[in-house]
Amino acid sequence: MSFRTAEPALKDVLDGIASGQIQLPDFQRGWVWDDNHIRSLISSLTLSYPIGAVMFLEAGGVPFKPRLFAGVSLQPAPAPKTLVLDGQQRLTSLYLALRSGQPVPTRTEKGADIRRVYFLDMAKCLDESADREEAVLSIPETLQISSDFGRKIELDVSTPELQYSQRLFPVALLFDIQRFMAWESGFSAHYQFAAEAMQFMQRFRHEIWQRFHEFKVPVIELSKNTPREAVCQIFEKVNTGGVTLTVFELMTATFAADEFNLRQDWEARRKRLTAKHDVLKAVDGTSFLTAVTLLASYRRHKEQGTPVSCKRADVLKLTLAEFKSLESALEQGFKRAAELLAEEKIFDARSLPYATQLIPLSTICAYLGERTTQHGVKQKLLRWYWCGVLGELYGGANETRFAMDIQDVVAWVDGGGEPRTVRDANFAPTRLLSLQSRLAAAYKGLAALLMKHGARDFVSGTPIDLNTYFNNAIDIHHVFPRAWCEKQKLPKEKWNSVVNKAPLAAGTNRFISGDAPSVYLARIQKAKQVAPDSLDEFLASHVIPVQALRSDDFDSFIRQRAAALLKLIEQAMGKAIAGRDSEETIKAFGAELSS
Known part of the structure; x- marks a missing residue:
């Protein structure tokens, strides 16, 4: 894995987002920043304060499905050159406020949806003693702030003349040079080219406008050769929102590159699984993928002698072809497992001792198929199951035990010795x-x-x-x-x-x-x-x-x-x-x- 560092101009980054050269991997969550976060971010730029590094991934390696940033509409969307791993919230906020040309769809601190346009109070921006966040105004898309249920207009910036007279500059013009120059000329003309107004505008251009154009964004860019698991780990370590990326989300983005909608597939499958088996509500998409990986790995083991494993890295290596070849068998395996548990009077997710133990149980049922209905096979399965429950062996990280159990239990069914889970299980009277x-x-x-x-x-x-x-x-x-x-x-x-x-x-x-x-x-x-x-x-x-x-x-x-x-x-x-x-x-x- 290799990476490089760079410091492109903020304008170039926003232009890249607008052109679709810079996009997001589909596993990124939606944009969620509220109005106050956006105002604070803009105020930092007016002072040339750092806003933190961002992390890019060179496109063309791991086949994550890309998607355009919020506010970007391109038909058809071009293939990106870069995917953003860290910095989505900051870059989306800046793109929407400074570059999109549209009101920003954001929310209040209490979560109410709003649409805002941002202005700079030019006088406060040039006053070193003023609170810079107060210099950033958030105004409704009507360009008016009202009170008394809309009957009283408190602030009106709906025309350039009103903006000039109150010295409120729309941030959407910062990177649009032609519109900025037109606004600048209009400002001077509004004040009849008075010396004070001309000097004021010149100070704003040099002290504020120029800062935005000179602002550099620290970038770490991973090469396209970075493995999928490394991308996942890096994303979780650097993501400033503290978002944990699930295997299911990563695989959804991966399969989407081959035009397969894993989320839609899982939602339909989940409805089928839980229609008659309430206990299967304990199964999520990641659990199902883990079971598919376990079965694929066990089959390879039987054919090639390779180790059995279904850890996170193994799930991330699962191909769409493998998934499609095994998903039906696993769906039946989960249903067989649920029927087996119902016979043991375990009817719903609330009464299920271990949701994790459903993974190896269902995978074993998928592999054995109709053999699970044979009395001798069923008795061995149940003994192994209860040893896991009453021996409390499925309480921690369990992927290693999953792999051990599918090998041991199938071998036991075929006449081998007792599984290690059966041998290891014990129960103390106290x-x-x-x-x-x-x-x-x-x-x-x-x-x-x-x-x-x-x-x-x-x-x-x-x-x-x-x-x-x-x-x-x-x-x-x-x-x-x-x-x-x-x-x-x-x-x-x-x-x-x-x-x-x-x-x-x-x-x-x-x-x-x-x-x-x-x-x-x-x-x-x-x-x-x-x-x-x-x-x-x-x-x-x-x-x-x-x-x-x-x-x-x-x-x-x-x-x-x-x-x-x-x-x-x-x-x-x-x-x-x-x-x-x-x-x-x-x-x-x-x-x-x-x-």
């Missing part, structure tokens, strides 16, 4: 007490395991399926109510843990209220006509120790339910949990958690 909210993947995983176990609503006795989950607003609620626990001064680490939680309908939770279990269970039996034996069955479906709950024995309830939850975890992970009788466990729960 972790149950620190699972306090949906922020933890294992917390959501346990709720799903309870529903899969056959958890039935306390009041209706209805098992939880796709329809009841959404229709009855199933959520995770306290079994010993929070209000009662706080009144009894019980330890929050226990009563707010997953051990004291169960998936219940919103209406049932309201019916439980804040009473002791013995009270609300009696109320359910009487008010809802539920037989005690039936209610006991409903409770047992949540692996709740019935007698401990009915007698309000909180400590026994916590110990017995923790042991029962560990059994569910063991079944899902396909391995025994160590530490049930450890000192740490006994200290936390007051006794061993015997199986």
Whole structure:
């Protein structure tokens, strides 16, 4: 990668923007600067203050689709010589205000859309004691400032004569030499060529107008040989707006160079994916591209023995041809994954333990195809999945694990040894007490395991399926109510843990209220006509120790339910949990958690 530095005149840069020789890569966000930013920028130029360097990329290398700057209209747009990586907001503001010849479409500090024309208060510009920002006037496109709902005109610059008399100069004339000279002549004539006015205009020309023409823009220009990933990293490091550039945005610009609209393709695909599978709302465009890259890399690995990788740099190397050859398979893979998760009672994005784990799961499903419906294959997939969730192995940067898992799981399905994710996964009994909210993947995983176990609503006795989950607003609620626990001064680490939680309908939770279990269970039996034996069955479906709950024995309830939850975890992970009788466990729960 090489670069050069230069200091072109601001006028030449703005001319390049106007001619289309300087454009933006399509991944750049839209122009967003407000009116105050623009006024401040113009005031800096009147003082020859630096406005910061800009970064260009020589066109002709990485095939980013270019687009013209805001305010530039050329049909057809020419091929650019230069793309702007950093400096878009400043250069767009200056082009619109100084060069476009049109009112500037900007916004107020509060975000209201406005159109403005900028003027310089010539006297204030020449007064060293004056606040220079106050010398830059922002005036509506009507060229009038009014009050009292438009009935009173406070300032009118709608004609050159009014501009001359108030000594307000339109900045749009700064780089238009013919119009500037005409305005200058008109100014002198307006004052009948009086010596004071002539000297005033001459000072303005030398001290202000000339500064704009002599202003240089520091430029760093990257060569066209700069790799796409380097362009991405540089953009993120130097972009003054602190904008993070996503892989999806970069690839959208790259594919657009081949006349393929990735954003439009993804929006249509997202609608198809989420039409029947709410859980797939957790998938974004970057995740889908990562999955396509993972599948492409794995296929190359199988054919050529190359390493499997789907890191950011790998996604950026994905070709449009590769994308088109695999996108349908991946779409089906995500749908198969969603169907598999629905069988595990994971119905929506909110209850999904790890959105990231959807990437390898869907890619594996895409590769295996119809084989995922075979019982033996499905059991291995589910065991790997639950080991990832309950072992909490997908919480950090995961691209390396994605690559490892697709190789390991497919090999396991084909008769190989257990995947490393299965071997590495473990669950400590005391972790149950620190699972306090949906922020933890294992917390959501346990709720799903309870529903899969056959958890039935306390009041209706209805098992939880796709329809009841959404229709009855199933959520995770306290079994010993929070209000009662706080009144009894019980330890929050226990009563707010997953051990004291169960998936219940919103209406049932309201019916439980804040009473002791013995009270609300009696109320359910009487008010809802539920037989005690039936209610006991409903409770047992949540692996709740019935007698401990009915007698309000909180400590026994916590110990017995923790042991029962560990059994569910063991079944899902396909391995025994160590530490049930450890000192740490006994200290936390007051006794061993015997199986």
